[in-house]
Amino acid sequence: MSKKRIITLMVVLILLTNIITFGATNLLTIKYKDKVIVPTREYEQLTSSYKKYSKLIGLENHIKDNFLKDVDENKLMEGQLKGLFQALEDPYSVYMTEEEFISFAEHTQGLYGGIGVIVTPGDDNLITVVSPIEGTPGERAGLKTGDKIIKVNGEEFTADNMDKAVKLMKGEPKTTVSITVLRKDKDGKNDYIDIDIVREEIRLVTVKSDVIQEDIGYIKITSFDELTYEDFKKDLNTLMNKNVSGIILDLRNNPGGLLNVCVDIADEFLGEGVIVYTETRHGERAYERSNKKHIDIPLVLLVNEGSASASEILAGAVRDHNRGILIGNKTFGKGVVQRIRELSDGSGFKLTVSEYFTPNGTNIHGIGIEPDIIIDLPENVQEIGIENLSEDIQLQTAIEKIEEIIR
Numbered sequence: 216m217s218k219k220r221i222i223t224l225m226v227v228l229i230l231l232t233n234i235i236t237f238g239a240t241n242l243l244t245i246k247y248k249d250k251v252i253v254p255t256r257e258y259e260q261l262t263s264s265y266k267k268y269s270k271l272i273g274l275e276n277h278i279k280d281n282f283l284k285d286v287d288e289n290k291l292m293e294g295q296l297k298g299l300f301q302a303l304e305d306p307y308s309v310y311m312t313e314e315e316f317i318s319f320a321e322h323t324q325g326l327y328g329g330i331g332v333i334v335t336p337g338d339d340n341l342i343t344v345v346s347p348i349e350g351t352p353g354e355r356a357g358l359k360t361g362d363k364i365i366k367v368n369g370e371e372f373t374a375d376n377m378d379k380a381v382k383l384m385k386g387e388p389k390t391t392v393s394i395t396v397l398r399k400d401k402d403g404k405n406d407y408i409d410i411d412i413v414r415e416e417i418r419l420v421t422v423k424s425d426v427i428q429e430d431i432g433y434i435k436i437t438s439f440d441e442l443t444y445e446d447f448k449k450d451l452n453t454l455m456n457k458n459v460s461g462i463i464l465d466l467r468n469n470p471g472g473l474l475n476v477c478v479d480i481a482d483e484f485l486g487e488g489v490i491v492y493t494e495t496r497h498g499e500r501a502y503e504r505s506n507k508k509h510i511d512i513p514l515v516l517l518v519n520e521g522s523a524s525a526s527e528i529l530a531g532a533v534r535d536h537n538r539g540i541l542i543g544n545k546t547f548g549k550g551v552v553q554r555i556r557e558l559s560d561g562s563g564f565k566l567t568v569s570e571y572f573t574p575n576g577t578n579i580h581g582i583g584i585e586p587d588i589i590i591d592l593p594e595n596v597q598e599i600g601i602e603n604l605s606e607d608i609q610l611q612t613a614i615e616k617i618e619e620i621i622r
Contacts, residue, residue, distance in 0.1 A: 271295075275291065278291070279291075293310075293312055296310045296562075297309075297310045300564065300566075301375070303567075305567050306335065306336030306374060307336075307549075307551060307553050307565060307567050308553070308564075308565060308566045308567045309378065309564065309565050310562070310563075310564045311378065311562060311563050311564060311565070312562050313560065313561035313562045314382070315378050315382065315562075316557060316561065316562055316563035317561070318381070318382060318385060319555075319563070319565075322440075323440055323441060323472065323473065324440065324441050324442075326416070326417070326418050326419070327385060327416075327417050328385055328386055328387055328388050328414055328415070328416050328417065329384055329385035329386065329414055329415075329417055330351065330352045330353040330356070330384055330385075330392060330394075330412045330414055330415075330417075331347060331348040331350075331351020331352055331353040331354065331415070331417045332344055332346075332347045332348065332351070332353035332358055332384070333345040333346050333347075333348065333438070333470040334364060334377065334380075334381065335470075335523075335549075336374030336377055337363065337374060339363075340373050340374045340375065341363040341364075341365060341373060341374060341397070342363065342364040342365070342372055342373070342374055342377050342380055343361065343362070343363055343364075343374075344358055344359065344360055344361060344362040344363075344364065344396075345360060345468075345470040345521055345523055345547065346360050346468035346469070346470050346521035347359070347360075347468070348417070348419065348437055348438065349423075349435070349437050349468070349600075350420065351415065351417055352412045352413055352414065352415050353412065356410050356412045357410070357597070358396065358410075359398070360468060360519075360520055360521040361398075361399075361520070362396045362397070362398050363396065363397040363398070364380065364384075364394055364395070364396055364397075365395050365396070365397050365407075366393075366394060366395035367380045367383040367384055367392065367393070367394050367395075368383055368392060368393050368394075369393065370383070385414070386414050387414065388414050388415050388416045389413065389414065389415075390413070390414050391411055391412065391413050391414070392411075392412055392414060393409065393410070393411050393412075394409075394410055394412065395407060395408070395409050395410075396408045396409075396410060401594070419437070419438060419440055419442075420437075420446075421436055421437045421438050421439070421440055421442065421443045421446060422434065422435070422436055422437075422443060422446040422447045422450050423435045423437075423450075423600075424450035424451075424453065424454060425601055426454065426457055426459060427463070427601060427604075427614060428614065428618075430458065430459050430460040430461075430621070431459060431460065431461050431462075431463060431614060431617050431618075431621075432451075432454035432455075432457075432459035432461065432462040432463070433462075433463045433465065433601055434447070434450055434451065434454070434462060434463070434464050434465065435465040435600060436464070436465070436466060436469055436480070436526075437468070437469055438469055438470060438471070438472045439469075439471060439472030439473050439474075439476040439477050439480075439525045439526075440472050440473060440476070441473065441476070443472070443473075443476050443480075444476045444479045444480060447480055447483075448483075451483060451510070455510065459512070460512060460513070460617075460621040461512055461513035461514070461515070461617040461620060461621050462510075462512060462513070462514050462515075462617075463514075463515045463516075463517065463610070463613045463614070463617060464484075464514065464515070464516050464517070464529075464539075465516075465517040465599075465600065465610070466516060466517060466518050466522045466526040466529065466530060467517050467518060467519040467521060467522060467543060467599060467609070468519065468521035468522070468599075469521070469522050469523070469525075469526040470521065470522075470523045470524065470526070470547075471523045471524025471525035471526055471527075471549065472524070472525050473525065474491075474503075474525060474528070474552065476525070477525035477526075477528050477529050478490050478491070478503045478528075480529060481505060481528070481529050481532050481533075482505040482506065482509070483509060483510055484509055484510055484514055484533065484538060484539070485505040485509055485532060485533070485536050485538055486505065486507055486509050486511075486536070486538075487504070487505060487506055487507045488504065488505055488536060488574060489502055489503070489504055489505075489532075489574040490503045490504060490505050490528070490532045490574070491503050491528045491531070491532060491571050491572065491573065491574070492571070492572050492574075493552050493569040493570065493571045493572070494569055494570055494571075494572065495568060495569045496569075501569075505532075513539070513617055513620040513621055514533065514538060514539030514540075515539055515540045515541075515542060515613045515616055515617055516529075516530055516533055516539055516540070516541050516542070517542055517543050517609055517610065517613055518530050518541055518542075518543045518544070518546050518584065518586060519543045519544040519546070519592075519609075520544050520545060520546065520547055520583075521547065522543075522546040522547060523546065523547035523548070523549045524547075524549045526546065527546045527547070527548070527549065527550070527579055527583070527584055528571060528573075530546060530584050531573030531574070531577065531579065531584055532573060532574055534573070534584065534587075535573050535574040535575040535577075536574065540587050540588065540613075540616055541584070541586040541587045541588070542586055542587065542588045542590060542609060542612055542613050542616065543586050543588075543589070543590060543609050544586065544589060544590075544591065545583040545584065545585050545586065545589075546579070546583040546584045547583060548579055548580060548581050548582050548583035548584075549580060550570055550571055550572075550578045550579045550580030550581075550582075551567045551569070551570055551571070551580055552567070552568060552569045552570070552571050553565040553566060553567050553568065554566050554568045588612060588616070590608055590609045590612050592607070592608060592609060593606070593608070
């Protein structure tokens, strides 16, 4: 018998002995003045724990002894931990190995090697593109919001093992990754597309700005990472120093990111009040608020189906404060908040801990935010923003509305 097996059996025996001892102690006082005393809650919990973990230990030992191939004990343990989170049936709650957690942290810091695409588990259990990041190989290759990534380097994937697929899509710059995309054509039929993409070092330049027609400021935010607010503040100050009369804030295809960064940006535009509040299943609420100081010039927000999470928080706050006009298409609809924790061994997890609500108390999870003005882009438009203003009719409409207000 192996040393590990002996140790395992000893643990079980010790636990069993404790239960018997604890039970015997209770049995000594099982009757008092002819009254039957039920076992204490602690005894029941201990018995329940024994039943639960003895089953787990038994199955683990059976696998090690009888599985056809050698078993990697570390992988077996990681699989148990991943299964713990998968059992929640929440696509946003996930356990990450040390390697996966490092990769996740790199993304929120704004620098990594890969193709530049934001994905999420879809309701159909397929890896779904929220949006390609502007200026990255993924965008140039033609990836679109709603695409389903079903193969990476010839290996099939579903949302259940999305982390592995993301890991394969990342890698050293100047190397190639092959992906297969499932996309609906105009008739709603499935179209399978094979794409080879050369990886690059992705430095997420999340903020771009310019001046349109001499006095309209334009700021595009592609995601909310650790560097976004600093870049945003610089660009905003530059535009204000040029005496712009109104601002168009473009959040299209922005999949979200860090809540605190979104709140800091919202605070620049809103007066005193609630930006967003979160609520746990126990009814505990936490509020994020803006102060009185803000930029008080006309504001238009551009959103679409690729605008998610933190983008929707910002859009919802602007809408509920009647601070600006929303133009474009209905947003993605992610209204839950994850807490991120790193464990002592370098692994970590994301766990959905609360829902968020717009200032007026609206939760948009699975629903999205409907713009004030709905404008559909023509299907043949591949690029949006001021670089393609002649075809971007959503941006054209935003300019018209700003002009109506400031002229």
